[in-house]
Amino acid sequence: MDEERKLLTIVFSHNRAAYYVAQLAGEKKMWADGDPERASFSHANYAFDDRGLTPDGLACLGVQSRRKDVLLVDGSIYVNVDDGDIVRIEGRLSKSPSFWTRRVEVIRHYQRINGSHVPGAIESVAQVLIAGRSTFRMTYSYETINGQRVGDPIESQAEPKDLRK
Secondary structure, X not given: OOOOOEEEEEEEOOOXXXXXXXXXXXXXXXXXXXXXXXXXXXXXXXXXXXXXXXXXXXEEEEEEEOOOOOOOEEEEEEEEOOOOOEEEXXXXXXXXXXXXXXXXXXXXXXXXXXXXXXXXXXXXXXXXXXXXEEEEEEEEEEOEEOOEEOOOHHHHOOOOXXXXX
8 A cells, every 4th residue: 555545535514623533543543553353344243133135135234243342333234245245334333432422323335446345435423522413424535446546536526425325
C-alpha cells in the first residue's frame, strides 16, 4: 500500500470532526497493529445463525460476538449467493468505543472492483453522552487497487448517494 493512495470522501452530518478523526486514527492503528484478525468473521469471534434469503436474493447470516470488543458487531452479514462476497454488514458494536459513546449502530458496504473485494462505504449512528445522536458516513473511492488503476476518485467526487437503497 506504500505506492497506493486511498482517497476517502467524508461527509459529516454534524460538526464533530474531532470525534471522527479520532475514529479514523483508531482504524489506522488497528490495521497497523495487525488487529484485523481480532475482527475476522471466524468461529473464534462469532456464533453464526442462518437466517435464509432476503427478498433481493442475498443470504443473511446472523452474527453474535463471542466477546465484547469494539471491533466486533452483533447483527447480520449479507452475502451474495453467487460468489460468496460479503455485500453488507449491519449491526451494533458489541462494545462501546468509549464512555462517551453509547450504542453504535453500523452498516458497512462492500463492492468488487477489478476482481478485488473492497470496502465501499461505512455508516454509523451513535448516541454520544451530552451531545446526543451523531451520524457518520464515509465513502471509499479508489485510484489503484493491487497496483492496477481503477479510477480517478477526485473526478468522481459528487453528492453522496443514499446507501440504504
